[in-house]
Amino acid sequence: MERQSRRRRTLRRAVVGLVVGSLLLTSGVGGGGAAAQSADGLTFADASTTEPRGDVARLSLRIGDRDRLTLMVRAPDGAYDTRVRATDANDDGQVTVSVNTFQAGRTADESVAYAVGAGDRLTSVRRRTDRLDGSLPAGRYNLVAVAGSDSTSATLVVEPNRVGAATTATAPRDRLGGDAAAVPETERFATGRVAVGDHAVVSINASGLGGVLASTPPPGRNLVYPTDSMPGATTTHTVRIEATRMVEPETVTVEYDAGTPRRLGHLDADEVRRLGIDRDGDGIVERDLRSAVAAVESTEHTLRIDLSTDATLAANETLLVQYRATNPTEAGRYGVHAAVDGAVEHDGTVVYGVAGRGTLGYGIDLGVTTTGNRTVVDPLAAVTYHYADGRLYALLNTSALAAGERYGVGLIRWGVSPLAAETESTGASVQLTERRATVVAPTPETPPVAGGETTVRAETTLAPTTEVVVTVSDTGSNAFLFRRATRVGSDRRLAATFDLPESAAGRSVTVRIVDGGRVVGERRATAEANR
Structure with missing residues (x-):
């Protein structure tokens, strides 16, 4: 058989x-x-x-x-x-x-x-x-x-793959659930101005990224990220230590298991370029601790920074450290240990060579910048991304960002990438605004009508299709309160019509635009009798 x-x-x-x-x-x-x-x-x-x-x-x-x-x-x-x-x-x-x-x-x-x-x-x-x-x-x-x-x-x-233009758009905050993978199927509205809390989406025409993203974890989220990961390069190492408990930082330690920067033992305080606490997850230092550096000690494998400060690092906040270092001569993935006072400890990796080049790896570099006087230290802190059909969708966490600031999202495909013959880049920016609405009608010139129809009109920074509540009220004798739910139009305008009682004539009427329980716009006007 x-x-x-x-x-x-x-x-x-x-x-x-x-x-x-x-x-x-x-x-x-x-x-x-x-x-x-x-x-x-x-x-x-x-x-x-x-x-x-x-x-x-x-x-x-x-x-x-x-x-x-x-x-x-x-x-x-x-x-x-x-x-x-x-x-x-x-x-x-x-x-x-x-x-x-x-x-x-x-x-x-x-x-x-x-x-x-x-x-x-x-x-x-x-x-x-x-x-x-x-x-x-x-x-x-x-x-x-x-x-x-x-x-x-x-x-x-x-x-052949390509790097093309980038466009910006917004979507209401109750969509997506913070999941960048949901962006391609979600209705978006082209704009360069986004209200804090709404979703800011930068769509980057860059084909050929799917294989890289499927092949490696993003180096930009590693415990230690060298801006230029190529062997022998003198560059900036960024360390992200996320706090799991409250601690008063007195000592910061970074220990390389292998893949130690060359001449790490000679690193001194002048090489520490940034040191501080990111309190809101935007990748920017809100509490600068550089002036609190009491001593810097380094050995062949370990960097230790002693601090003299009353600052507190709370749970879910991040301690960011940047220092100049020269990469080792060998490419590879190596273990790293980082700690704050021995109370907050993390084990992670650092990657040298083309695999670690760029925040997404293999020469693909996605990053967030700000045009203000603040520096984004952690380039992937406030952004998630998803690749589909030749586009990279970058989703900004605007709740962690500051109103009034302009943020840029850029993509670089470095020439060292196995996918590239030369360096190419693209990007776009969004201006973040407060969540607000301006009531344009009624006004003293076009007052509310008592005993007739009154249409409330407003212009807003909120994303189109956002649902808001419009209220018209009077708190005097014979008080009244009318409410209408409506949605923001594609032109970022909204309207709601009310029938006011005849008794409102001559009285001050308050119009409010309510977004998620919060008043974002208000106006008062005296109602006139219907003629």
């Missing part, structure tokens, strides 16, 4: 090998052609799939009652050739293979560039060609799928 089983497996391999070989010849894979052909039940969902260089391409196949699949991805010039084997583990007759075009070809382990959908199993990935200098180049790639004795072919087109 075992001999018969082995014989069948050998025969199956021979058949598959024969089919693959003949298909490579007849479909023109070796010479660049990709004529679509398929057997019943085995077919690509799309004859051609197009993705920007660096994004993740999803190749869906219907395989019928077969349980195994071999997929070949090959450049017509033979510079890239990989074979992927997958199993339809959930027996639904379909397999989706994802190709991370950022990782494909450039890594020692090609399997990191491939995945299959939930319920299925990736059994092997074998690259038959040498490693590439960068990510999978733009161009056309032939796809051949084999299941049993059947085969089919299709094409993957990798387009």
Whole structure:
């Protein structure tokens, strides 16, 4: 029985090998052609799939009652050739293979560039060609799928990626739930002025980022973030120590397990550029502690800063430290330990090399700046992001930002990125305003009408479609209070109509615009009798 089983497996391999070989010849894979052909039940969902260089391409196949699949991805010039084997583990007759075009070809382990959908199993990935200098180049790639004795072919087109313009918009504060992933499907309104509390969205046309974002945690959220992570660079190291309890900071310690900056033992107080407390999560120091530095001690692996201050670091606040340092000569991911008085302690990482370049990694740098006289020390503190369909959506937490300030959101794709030939950048800015409304009617010149219709009109900074309550009231004898719910229009104007009693004639009427229980606009006017 075992001999018969082995014989069948050998025969199956021979058949598959024969089919693959003949298909490579007849479909023109070796010479660049990709004529679509398929057997019943085995077919690509799309004859051609197009993705920007660096994004993740999803190749869906219907395989019928077969349980195994071999997929070949090959450049017509033979510079890239990989074979992927997958199993339809959930027996639904379909397999989706994802190709991370950022990782494909450039890594020692090609399997990191491939995945299959939930319920299925990736059994092997074998690259038959040498490693590439960068990510999978733009161009056309032939796809051949084999299941049993059947085969089919299709094409993957990798387009050049791009960095384009950025636009700004807002959405009401009761939408999104702070989730940047919800931005693409949420109605937004183009504007460069956003009320504090409403959502500020910067949409950046930058294709080809999907593979990077799927491949690495953002270095900008690491415990220690070097602005320039390249080996040997003299740069700024930013340390973020989030407090889990209240503490009066007397000693700040940063200890590198490995990957220690060169000559760390010679670092002194002059190299400490910023030190203070971010109280509201905007990445900006509100309580500066540089003047409280009593001593700076450093050894081969450890930096210790002694403070003399009465400042308090509360739970959920962040101590920010920036100092100049020279990176080690070796790229890699290394452990770091940071502590405040030994009472607040964190273990984290620092990344050197191209993987750590930019806040999002691999040369992709997203950051928030302010045009005021304050400096954003923690570039990702007040922003979350989501990538979809060639756009990076940056969602600002305006509740942590200051009204009256202009904030910029920028993206840089540095030339060291495996996706880039040169450095490109883009960005946009938003002006934050107070939440307010200005009542433009009624006025003393156009007074409320007693015994008739009165339309209240207002202009507001609130995001369009925000629901507000308009009230008209009088607190004298025969007092009255009328309420109408309405929504802000796309032009940021609102209106509500009331029928006032005849008894209101000659009396002072108060009009209020109420947003979330808070009065954001008010006006008084004397009602006149209807004539």
